[in-house]
Amino acid sequence: MIPIFGFGILVITFIVSLYGAGTAIYGGHFAKKNALAWVESGRSAMLLTFPLTSMAVLVMIYLLLTRHYEVQFVYSVTSDSMPAYLKVTALWGGQAGSLLFWSWLMSGFAMAAALRKWERDRELLPWVVAALMVTLAFFIGLTVFVQGEGSFERFWQVPSGDVLTAVFQPAGSLPLIPANGEGLNPLLRHPGMIIHPPMLYLGFVGFIMPFAFGFASLVTGRADDRWIRVTRRWTLIAWLFLSLGLILGMRWAYDVLGWGGYWGWDPVEIAALIPWLSGTAFLHSVMIQEKRGLFKRWNMILIILTYCLVIYGTFLTRSGEFSSVHAFSESGIGWPFLIFISTTFLISLGLLLYRWNDLRSEGQMTSLLSREALFLVNNLLFMGILVVCFWGMTYPLVSELFTGQKVTVGPPFYTGATGPLFGALLLLMGVAPLSAWGHSTLKTYGSAIWKPLVVSLAGPVLALAVGVRQWAALLALWLAAFVLAVTLYEYGRAALARHHRSGESLLVATWRLAERNRRRYGGYIIHLGVVMMGLGVIGMQFFQTQTQGTLKQGGALSLDSYTITFKDLAVFDTADGRNVARAVVNVSQYGQPLGDLYPRRDYYYESQQPVTIAGLRSTLAGDLYIILVDWQPISSGGTTFKVFHNPLVSWLWIGGLVFILGTAVAAWPDREAEAVKQAAPAPAAVKV
Amino acid sequence: MQSFVASRQVSLGRLKFIIGGLLIVAAIGYLIFSATSANSQYFLTVEELKSRGQALAGKNVRVSGAVIGNTIQYDPQSLTLMFSVAQVPGDNSVIDAQGGLAAVLHAAVIDPSKPRLKVVYHGPRPDLLKDEAQAIMTGQLGFDGVFQANELLLKCPTKYQEAVPNQVQK
Numbered sequence: 001m002i003p004i005f006g007f008g009i010l011v012i013t014f015i016v017s018l019y020g021a022g023t024a025i026y027g028g029h030f031a032k033k034n035a036l037a038w039v040e041s042g043r044s045a046m047l048l049t050f051p052l053t054s055m056a057v058l059v060m061i062y063l064l065l066t067r068h069y070e071v072q073f074v075y076s077v078t079s080d081s082m083p084a085y086l087k088v089t090a091l092w093g094g095q096a097g098s099l100l101f102w103s104w105l106m107s108g109f110a111m112a113a114a115l116r117k118w119e120r121d122r123e124l125l126p127w128v129v130a131a132l133m134v135t136l137a138f139f140i141g142l143t144v145f146v147q148g149e150g151s152f153e154r155f156w157q158v159p160s161g162d163v164l165t166a167v168f169q170p171a172g173s174l175p176l177i178p179a180n181g182e183g184l185n186p187l188l189r190h191p192g193m194i195i196h197p198p199m200l201y202l203g204f205v206g207f208i209m210p211f212a213f214g215f216a217s218l219v220t221g222r223a224d225d226r227w228i229r230v231t232r233r234w235t236l237i238a239w240l241f242l243s244l245g246l247i248l249g250m251r252w253a254y255d256v257l258g259w260g261g262y263w264g265w266d267p268v269e270i271a272a273l274i275p276w277l278s279g280t281a282f283l284h285s286v287m288i289q290e291k292r293g294l295f296k297r298w299n300m301i302l303i304i305l306t307y308c309l310v311i312y313g314t315f316l317t318r319s320g321e322f323s324s325v326h327a328f329s330e331s332g333i334g335w336p337f338l339i340f341i342s343t344t345f346l347i348s349l350g351l352l353l354y355r356w357n358d359l360r361s362e363g364q365m366t367s368l369l370s371r372e373a374l375f376l377v378n379n380l381l382f383m384g385i386l387v388v389c390f391w392g393m394t395y396p397l398v399s400e401l402f403t404g405q406k407v408t409v410g411p412p413f414y415t416g417a418t419g420p421l422f423g424a425l426l427l428l429m430g431v432a433p434l435s436a437w438g439h440s441t442l443k444t445y446g447s448a449i450w451k452p453l454v455v456s457l458a459g460p461v462l463a464l465a466v467g468v469r470q471w472a473a474l475l476a477l478w479l480a481a482f483v484l485a486v487t488l489y490e491y492g493r494a495a496l497a498r499h500h501r502s503g504e505s506l507l508v509a510t511w512r513l514a515e516r517n518r519r520r521y522g523g524y525i526i527h528l529g530v531v532m533m534g535l536g537v538i539g540m541q542f543f544q545t546q547t548q549g550t551l552k553q554g555g556a557l558s559l560d561s562y563t564i565t566f567k568d569l570a571v572f573d574t575a576d577g578r579n580v581a582r583a584v585v586n587v588s589q590y591g592q593p594l595g596d597l598y599p600r601r602d603y604y605y606e607s608q609q610p611v612t613i614a615g616l617r618s619t620l621a622g623d624l625y626i627i628l629v630d631w632q633p634i635s636s637g638g639t640t641f642k643v644f645h646n647p648l649v650s651w652l653w654i655g656g657l658v659f660i661l662g663t664a665v666a667a668w669p670d671r672e673a674e675a676v677k678q679a680a681p682a683p684a685a686v687k688v
Numbered sequence: 689m690q691s692f693v694a695s696r697q698v699s700l701g702r703l704k705f706i707i708g709g710l711l712i713v714a715a716i717g718y719l720i721f722s723a724t725s726a727n728s729q730y731f732l733t734v735e736e737l738k739s740r741g742q743a744l745a746g747k748n749v750r751v752s753g754a755v756i757g758n759t760i761q762y763d764p765q766s767l768t769l770m771f772s773v774a775q776v777p778g779d780n781s782v783i784d785a786q787g788g789l790a791a792v793l794h795a796a797v798i799d800p801s802k803p804r805l806k807v808v809y810h811g812p813r814p815d816l817l818k819d820e821a822q823a824i825m826t827g828q829l830g831f832d833g834v835f836q837a838n839e840l841l842l843k844c845p846t847k848y849q850e851a852v853p854n855q856v857q858k
Contacts, residue, residue, distance in 0.1 A: 258812070258815075364701070377712065381712070388719070395724065396731055406732070407730055408730075410826060412727045413726075417720055611815065627812060629764065630762070640812075
């Protein structure tokens with residue numbers, strides 16, 4: 001009964017969201033009288049979707065917690081031996097639950113949108129409701145109508161002996177209730193993997209907000225930047241979660257997949273990266289529209305693209321179109337996704353073309369070194385990386401279409417093609433903060449930049465001194481040092497000026513400065529985070545070393561300055577159904593003992609799946625990453641280890657934290673700025 | 689006259705942006721082109737690889753097949769992994785028509801008449817390497833007809849609705 005109850009709630013949610021979209025559109029465009037009441041009714045419907053989906057999610061969590069293995073999804077992601085918290089998080093451990101979870105987040109955002117103050121932009125409301133509710137209806141509709149994808153489908157045995165899944169009992173069939181579930185894939189039972197999908201989904205869903213407002217501006221013909229200002233915080237928060245999701249995913253890969261890396265250019269990783277790329281380009285280019293009234297059309301294109309890529313990203317992880325580490329099974333929802341994406345894309349694009357002339361720029365760029373021109377280059381580079389990723393993913397399909405032969409590209413393609421672009425982005429990150437809006441000459445620019453430029457040369461010089469000879473590594477290190485120098489110089493100069501002017505202590509001045517202009521200084525903190533992450537990437541890309549060997553007890557392996565000594569090995573069963581092989585190895589550097597590490601291999605009996613857990617010693621200078629590859633009983637044979645030395649990789653995670661912190665600073669509510677903005681309305685559009 | 693000069697200046701001003709933009713776009717295009725031509729690999733089935741064998745020897749290709757469990761040999765001393773894979777169709781629609789990936793993999797392993805390929809891989813034994821797993825390997829076909837894999841990607845559709853294969857890289 002309970003699954004049917006859950007299914008019923010979803011059906012109601014589907015109807016309510018369609019009702020919301022319908023009434024909002026009717027009130028927004030067609031209604032001759034009572035238009036306001038129609039729109040308000042749509043808004044109320046939007047408000048209602050959140051309690052509804054919350055109920056559906058609670059029903060599912062109840063089923064997951066109470067061993068309702070007759071429900072296919074519960075069977076596929078939980079088992080008796082799993083602790084309660086894992087059973088709850090199993091909600092996003094499979095595709096049917098993920099879709100439900102996605103819809104729940106989506107309706108949460110929709111409720112927040114319904115509750116905001118609408119006085120100043122009433123005319124946008126119906127179209128925001130329409131965009132959000134149509135998207136929600138699509139996702140709920142998938143779980144309601146597509147056979148085999150439903151969250152609440154149960155197993156049924158038909159007389160022929162076959163087992164099928166359906167919500168309602170098919171005629172003549174008997175219920176099938178498995179005694180135990182398959183359990184969540186052990187590889188997914190990791191803290192990083194438990195919070196990675198919700199973060200990624202929050203990011204995905206969050207980007208639907210600016211799209212909904214952009215879409216509403218297109219429909220109503222508002223040509224100002226109101227939609228951007230309204231959704232600025234939403235966009236930053238969406239971006240924050242998307243970035244956090246990506247970073248957590250990398251950490252999970254590093255800890256769990258056991259190949260000593262963090263990013264494999266896997267199609268699903270790329271599917272999550274591409275909306276981030278277009279979102280990041282959007283985040284930068286909206287600033288030009290706010291400051292100078294340029295790039296209005298481009299910003300619309302970017303947000304439409306980001307929205308479609310968000311949906312496409314969700315689709316890629318589910319359609320089975322590409323072989324991948326994440327490889328969700330092939331399923332029937334590919335076509336609905338494709339149709340939905342192309343329809344929304346074409347409608348938005350049509351609207352944009354319809355409003356093309358209204359969205360003329362209010363000015364012109366004059367100088368190649370101006371801030372806006374450099375932002376444009378930034379956009380080109382982000383889009384360049386996006387095109388590389390997209391090309392890499394679709395190349396097998398394209399080549400098959402034209403030559404009949406499937407040709408693929410691997411990670412070397414991506415690193416080869418995106419490496420220089422990421423490098424160019426670093427260069428830009430150093431160059432752009434010193435440029436001025438509007439007009440900038442080489443002379444003023446040169447006088448601003450020479451000091452940090454000289455300081456930054458210390459980076460590669462230092463690297464040369466310690467023996468780095470690869471030119472690409474030296475160049476990358478110089479770029480990182482350059483960004484660091486410019487960012488600190490800019491920040492320091494402004495803080496010092498404030499300190500002299502106001503008499504505040506330097507520390508207070510630094511803090512107040514960031515508080516006064518959160519977006520700017522939050523942005524600088526993000527840039528510092530990127531430099532740190534860049535250091536980690538450089539360390540892994542250029543300086544990673546590895547070795548492997550089979551050791552008898554007491555035997556040793558050496559790698560760079562480290563010596564790894566095999567001390568002991570134990571194989572034992574645990575109460576929660578694992579067989580664990582755990583080695584004890586001692587690590588020393590230059591003869592100084594550093595302590596023991598415990599690389600191990602857990603074999604999960606229930607799911608017949610081994611999981612490798614590396615022994616990890618992490619310092620700011622680098623990680624020692626030891627994998628237990630194979631073992632014999634301690635008396636009879638050897639035990640095989642693979643050892644990686646990953647220089648600087650810790651900076652990837654520290655930089656990730658700084659990055660997120662900077663985003664939080666930029667996104668923090670800022671009453672003062674809101675007040676200033678209201679006092680000084682945007683200047684009237686100047687016709688060119 | 690004055691307006692003529694002004695409009696000329698505007699178009700000159702625009703020109704430098706257009707040229708700058710085109711240069712960047714050209715650079716990106718070049719990067720994509722050169723990286724593609726340097727790194728593209730044919731994605732083949734076992735059958736296709738065998739039939740085109742000598743022409744492809746020494747070239748980087750990607751091949752997919754079903755792991756035959758009783759052929760797996762692992763020497764932990766040298767970290768050498770040897771196993772055979774059996775032919776599975778490369779086309780998703782063909783796989784669907786034959787009852788899904790799990791059924792196709794099972795059929796491939798039990799049918800000794802399907803083309804088979806010997807594979808050698810150096811490295812830790814992947815956690816997901818087992819009978820009837822789908823292996824996607826990148827590497828070269830040697831002149832001895834043995835496939836030297838540099839990269840090994842595995843999928844186990846039988847056990848999980850969404851398998852999370854283990855990715856290993858050299």
